[in-house]
Amino acid sequence: MTAPLDAPGSDLGPGILIAERPGIPIVGRSLGQIAWMRLKRDKVALAGGLVVILLILVAIFAPLIVKVLGQDPTQFNSDMIDPATLVPKGGTGIGPDHLFGVEPVNGRDIFSRVVYGARISLLIAFLATVLSVVIGTLLGVTAGYFGGIVDSIISKTMDVFLAFPILVFAIALAGVIPDTAFGLSGDTLRVSLLIFIIGFFNWPYIGRIIRGQTLSLREREFVDAARSLGARGPYIIFREMLPNLVAPILIYATLLIPTNVLFEAALSFLGVGVRPPTPTWGGMLSDAVRFYTVPHFMFFPGMAIFITVLAFNLFGDGLRDALDPKAR
Amino acid sequence: MSEPLLSVQGLEKHFPVTKGLLQRQVAAVKAVDGVSFEVRKGETLGLVGESGCGKTTTGRLITRLIEPTGGKIVFEGNDITHMSQGKMRPLRRDVQMIFQDPYSSLNPRHTVGAIVGAPFRIQGIKTEQGVKKAVQDILELVGLNPEHYNRYPHEFSGGQRQRIGIARTLALKPKLIIADEPVSALDVSIQAQVVNLLEDLQNELDLTYVVIAHDLSVVRHISDRVAVMYLGKLVELADRKSLYESPMHPYTNALLSAVPIPDPKRRVERERIRLQGDVPSPLNPPPACRFHTRCWKAQEICKTVEPPLQKLAPGHEVACHFPENAPAAAAEAAPAAV
Numbered sequence: 001m002t003a004p005l006d007a008p009g010s011d012l013g014p015g016i017l018i019a020e021r022p023g024i025p026i027v028g029r030s031l032g033q034i035a036w037m038r039l040k041r042d043k044v045a046l047a048g049g050l051v052v053i054l055l056i057l058v059a060i061f062a063p064l065i066v067k068v069l070g071q072d073p074t075q076f077n078s079d080m081i082d083p084a085t086l087v088p089k090g091g092t093g094i095g096p097d098h099l100f101g102v103e104p105v106n107g108r109d110i111f112s113r114v115v116y117g118a119r120i121s122l123l124i125a126f127l128a129t130v131l132s133v134v135i136g137t138l139l140g141v142t143a144g145y146f147g148g149i150v151d152s153i154i155s156k157t158m159d160v161f162l163a164f165p166i167l168v169f170a171i172a173l174a175g176v177i178p179d180t181a182f183g184l185s186g187d188t189l190r191v192s193l194l195i196f197i198i199g200f201f202n203w204p205y206i207g208r209i210i211r212g213q214t215l216s217l218r219e220r221e222f223v224d225a226a227r228s229l230g231a232r233g234p235y236i237i238f239r240e241m242l243p244n245l246v247a248p249i250l251i252y253a254t255l256l257i258p259t260n261v262l263f264e265a266a267l268s269f270l271g272v273g274v275r276p277p278t279p280t281w282g283g284m285l286s287d288a289v290r291f292y293t294v295p296h297f298m299f300f301p302g303m304a305i306f307i308t309v310l311a312f313n314l315f316g317d318g319l320r321d322a323l324d325p326k327a328r
Numbered sequence: 329m330s331e332p333l334l335s336v337q338g339l340e341k342h343f344p345v346t347k348g349l350l351q352r353q354v355a356a357v358k359a360v361d362g363v364s365f366e367v368r369k370g371e372t373l374g375l376v377g378e379s380g381c382g383k384t385t386t387g388r389l390i391t392r393l394i395e396p397t398g399g400k401i402v403f404e405g406n407d408i409t410h411m412s413q414g415k416m417r418p419l420r421r422d423v424q425m426i427f428q429d430p431y432s433s434l435n436p437r438h439t440v441g442a443i444v445g446a447p448f449r450i451q452g453i454k455t456e457q458g459v460k461k462a463v464q465d466i467l468e469l470v471g472l473n474p475e476h477y478n479r480y481p482h483e484f485s486g487g488q489r490q491r492i493g494i495a496r497t498l499a500l501k502p503k504l505i506i507a508d509e510p511v512s513a514l515d516v517s518i519q520a521q522v523v524n525l526l527e528d529l530q531n532e533l534d535l536t537y538v539v540i541a542h543d544l545s546v547v548r549h550i551s552d553r554v555a556v557m558y559l560g561k562l563v564e565l566a567d568r569k570s571l572y573e574s575p576m577h578p579y580t581n582a583l584l585s586a587v588p589i590p591d592p593k594r595r596v597e598r599e600r601i602r603l604q605g606d607v608p609s610p611l612n613p614p615p616a617c618r619f620h621t622r623c624w625k626a627q628e629i630c631k632t633v634e635p636p637l638q639k640l641a642p643g644h645e646v647a648c649h650f651p652e653n654a655p656a657a658a659a660e661a662a663p664a665a666v
Binding site for chain 2: 031220221222224225227228229230232235240243244
């Protein structure tokens, strides 16, 4: 009871004792640094992350890669095709010029098409995720923080969105929208449309998670402490709550990307995605269905989707374990 | 006797219980139901009672974290009962709160510097040598190393965290501090340190405390006066000495007899009062005297007439028809006064 207040070691945790030995400066570790240390130990997640980075680089430098190999993704190579069967000569056409072989019928280079397909796929998946995360976070925080009637309205809206037949809607919308609309045309219009459809209908998933997290954060005493200091709503939401929501937002964004890759592929497969001849993975799969005797045509875009989705999922799971070790 | 810094009159908080689609109110939880007391400048008022008796709600009402249903809160002559949050802002510098759980009251994503510096930022206060210097001075004041400025709460022990919370409370040099169970989440050895820190700070900075606690020994150590609450009402309010040595309300007696005595010989000598049953639900509290369902002295009058809080000895108020330890004249006067 009469112990001096700052007696060394009397009131200190074990980790702090080590740090405060004379000569060793005090180094505080933020939660982010601790998460990074945990992530570094998770080799599977790191491998996933590496593949993700590689995919992003491939998408960004697609024109460069294709130029180096000298194959244009939309160029026909009729000389590679056996005119009788429409199948590439020798079965696949795989060789030093065409790493993944060529397509049946018109002989386009599959490797350069897969590389270019990564652009469309990742661009749509990323931007749609950003859209979902922004809408979901804003509405989720609003619902959770204000509660009451605001919460009721937003939660019911989420239910409506979740019940919405998005695939049917996407197909219908893609059919109705002309080639030129909203001042956009061609691929730009198609890509924007897909981002909007995928992003706008996926926000309730992340919105619900953020709402739940906000509800529990709101009851924490540090929010009361800020209020008792006279903090207003925006301060509490942006300074007190949002830093605590970064982890779930990051995790679910990473896990939403592969879902969106799959969704984009599905829409392209159904022919309502980006129009040919722009290469997309889903579109290539759709073409390949007619040529099941030429399995390499289906194999490479399929593997591209598979590896992308797997890499993002592994990385996202590792990120969750690193950022939120309690939520296993 | 100096003028009261804080005066609470007939304070009420009823939480509505709603049902159905239209949110029809079907009942109310009377968490605080007509509490009156005054806090004088420089003193420490202890607020004790069982779990769920409304102590914490009272604290939150005074700091205006929740809106009172009825009654009046006057701070330094200003009626702050229903003051808007905007008008309340400057006054918040003067009334601050220490929270119960040091693991929940510090934002895990902020550094100690950001947490203790938040009051300056929120209130828009400029300090002469910058916020960092001011924060480090406060950290030193509460017995923490100023070099901890850039560390995160998870790097500290419970006692240190509570010191960080106290540092934040002190940042704006408040006049009144509501301490809601300031030590109940801490180890007993650390409790003593924090209680002593609170006392030292009171002497140094001329603070006034309202300490909410359920630990009677902590309250005895720190308080000048003690208020006992039961089911949303004050049952006894007295100087520390007279409350602990001659409690008048049967409930206070029962509470005090439940305090463990570390000496087995003395323990045998003491008569222990065991209360029967549970605390009744504040949804449907017993009529008149709320303690009559568990009181061994209860008679017919206790079920029909509510005993008012009245002064039976100097500085000793009690709400009971049949008080114990009361001066003879007062004891006779009490039932007649009803």
